[in-house]
Amino acid sequence: MAIDLNGLLKQVGERTAEKFDSLPDVIEKGQDLDVTKLQINSTWHRLADVVCVVADLERSTNLAKGRTPAGVASIYDAGVGSIVRILATFGADFIDIQGDSAFALYWDNRRYERAFCAAMTIRTYNPTFTKEVVDRWPKAESTGFKIGIVSGPVLVKRVGPERQIDFQEPVWAGRPVNYAVKTAQQGSTERLLVTGAVWDVIGKNDYIAYSCGCNPGLPGGPPSMLWQSVELEKIPDGQRHGNYVSSMWCSRHGQEFCAEIMAGKTTRGGIPQAEMSKRNLLDEGSVPLKEAYRQRAEEKLASYKTYLDAPK
Numbered sequence: 223m224a225i226d227l228n229g230l231l232k233q234v235g236e237r238t239a240e241k242f243d244s245l246p247d248v249i250e251k252g253q254d255l256d257v258t259k260l261q262i263n264s265t266w267h268r269l270a271d272v273v274c275v276v277a278d279l280e281r282s283t284n285l286a287k288g289r290t291p292a293g294v295a296s297i298y299d300a301g302v303g304s305i306v307r308i309l310a311t312f313g314a315d316f317i318d319i320q321g322d323s324a325f326a327l328y329w330d331n332r333r334y335e336r337a338f339c340a341a342m343t344i345r346t347y348n349p350t351f352t353k354e355v356v357d358r359w360p361k362a363e364s365t366g367f368k369i370g371i372v373s374g375p376v377l378v379k380r381v382g383p384e385r386q387i388d389f390q391e392p393v394w395a396g397r398p399v400n401y402a403v404k405t406a407q408q409g410s411t412e413r414l415l416v417t418g419a420v421w422d423v424i425g426k427n428d429y430i431a432y433s434c435g436c437n438p439g440l441p442g443g444p445p446s447m448l449w450q451s452v453e454l455e456k457i458p459d460g461q462r463h464g465n466y467v468s469s470m471w472c473s474r475h476g477q478e479f480c481a482e483i484m485a486g487k488t489t490r491g492g493i494p495q496a497e498m499s500k501r502n503l504l505d506e507g508s509v510p511l512k513e514a515y516r517q518r519a520e521e522k523l524a525s526y527k528t529y530l531d532a533p534k
């Protein structure tokens with residue numbers, strides 16, 4: 223295979239300049255898009271606000287250690303297959319599998335509610351999945367899904383050879399998918415992480431912010447605030463002020479809470495004042511987190527000063 227390297231580089235260089243000179247058409251779609259009807263052409267479509275859920279298989283690069291290839295394949299089939307079913311059950315508008323993670327996009331009505339319920343269901347499925355893996359391979363490393371939710375605007379267009387529909391794929395450009403992968407990767411199988419923009423919406427929902435009041439399986443306690451702040455280290459902008467929750471759907475009340483959230487309910491009575499204050503504190507950005515930022519800024523300044531003061 224003879225490659226005309228210089229010719230190729232010249233060609234892509236010229237093409238790049240041409241593409242930049244003729245800006246592509248971008249059609250504003252708001253929240254309304256039928257992805258199956260996208261034509262293959264140069265037009266992009268912009269969705270104003272998309273909620274992205276990513277479930278990333280933990281330690282996926284080490285799964286082959288102590289397992290046969292068929293064993294590793296069965297982990298993918300059992301795990302990723304279940305995740306896709308969960309994402310679809312909550313009405314994902316688009317689902318794809320990229321390597322070891324499944325991602326779903328929600329942009330239609332109740333997108334935050336559907337995305338959250340799907341993510342919380344994955345969180346609740348995790349122990350069942352992990353137990354099966356450990357039971358079958360007690361000596362190999364276990365696994366499970368790390369989960370993140372992110373939201374923001376995206377651009378989409380369909381790419382691929384015109385007559386081969388099987389090779390045509392929508393491509394999603396924008397921060398949500400990229401940030402969701404970064405967010406999920408920072409988590410663990412026992413935590414569900416969300417960015418600041420997602421919290422701004424779901425944090426106002428009493429069914430999401432506070433517990434049912436059960437204390438490991440025993441009902442009757444007061445509702446408590448479930449979320450804590452976390453700095454999402456790989457996210458470069460303001461979205462890095464995230465929050466996480468470690469709890470799962472309650473075996474007693476999960477069904478009811480899920481139904482209320484999906485029905486669009488947001489307000490509950492009987493939340494103790496102290497727990498409400500905790501939520502307000504989280505909305506303002508947590509005190510320890512702010513303190514951590516201040517300290518880091520001071521450290522940076524100090525090291526910079528040392529550099530400036532160093533003898534020449």
Ligand SMILES: [Zn+2]
Pocket residue numbers: 434435436441472473474475476
């Ligand atoms: Zn409960």
